[in-house]
Amino acid sequence: RIGIPLDSQSITHYATANAQKLAGWLGRSLQVALSSGSGLISSVLSVILVPVLGFYLLRDWPRLIARIAAFIPPHYLPLSQRLAGDADAMLMAFLRGQLLVMLALGTSYAIGLSIVGLQTAILVGLVAGLLSFVPYLGVVSGIAMASLAMYVQTGAFLPILWVLIVFGIGQILESMVFTPYLVGDRIGLHPVAVIFAVLAGGELFGFVGLLLALPVTAVLIALLRHAHGWYLQSPYYLGKGS
Known part of the structure; x- marks a missing residue:
């Protein structure tokens, strides 16, 4: 009734003529499905493995430290422990300061x-503040969520400009105030140096x-403080050398 021949000869001719296109489409679809599936499986396994590995690492941490200490020559062991302890303290101070930055940024x-x-x-605001631990992730995700919510709420694009202004001010506060003073003061680094x-x-x-940048700088500061102390006690500084 619609003028399209549906006999077996016409269907066979049509399938033969388009078999190559169909095979290519199926191949590309299968490739995309396999790559997406493997990526999804990898992501799920990572989410599962992180807490499992974290649990065993925390449980065996004293044993692991003892094994590492066994490889260090005994006369260097006190110095190595002191350097590692200072570096650990600096990293903890950095993490505490970073948490305060996330809280301050989310509140702002x-x-x-x-x-x-x-x-x-x-x-x-709170979600963007929590995600700000990763550079640019917090502000990008915050702008996307806030812009979408503002458009759904108002039905206009102009209010999104105010969203951009809010996040722009937040980035200025993070770079010039929060990170230099909340992180820099805790790791003993001048705001300009941060x-x-x-x-x-x-x-x-x-x-x-x-x-x-900041965690590595924190560790370097801990090491440089010891180097500075050694220099002040060196014969070269005290003038006792030849």
């Missing part, structure tokens, strides 16, 4: 978004440099 985002009228300001360390890490090593 929540207050700013509340002022511009976003109904889900507290939720979006800003310089972050900029240098990002310039030299990109995203990984931004992520590791």
Whole structure:
């Protein structure tokens, strides 16, 4: 009735003519499905393995430290323990300061978004603050969530400009106030030095440099303090050398 021949000869001819296209489409679909499935399985396994590995690492941590200490020559062991303890203390101070930065940033985002009228300001602000531990992840995800929520709430694009302003101010506060004073003071680093360390890490090593700049700087500070003490007690500084 619709004028399309449905006899077996026409169907066979059509299938033969399009078999190559169909095979290519099926192959690409199978490849995408396999790659997506393997990626999903890998992500699920990672989520499962992290707490399991963390549990066994925490349980066997004293034994692991004892094994490492057994490889260090006995006359260097007290110095190695002191250096490792100072580096550990600096890293803990960095983590505490970073948690305060996340809390301060989330509070700032929540207050700013509340002022511009976003109904889900507290939720979006806290999530963006928690994700700010990873550079750029907090601000990007926060802008996306807040912009979508603002558009759903108002039905207009203009209020999204206020969202961008709030996150812009938050980034300025994080770079110029929160990180230098909340993290820098805890690791004994001047605010200008904190800003310089972050900029240098990002310039030299990109995203990984931004992520590791302050922890690496904290460890280097602990080591440099000991080096400074050795220098002040050295014969060269005290003028006892030849």
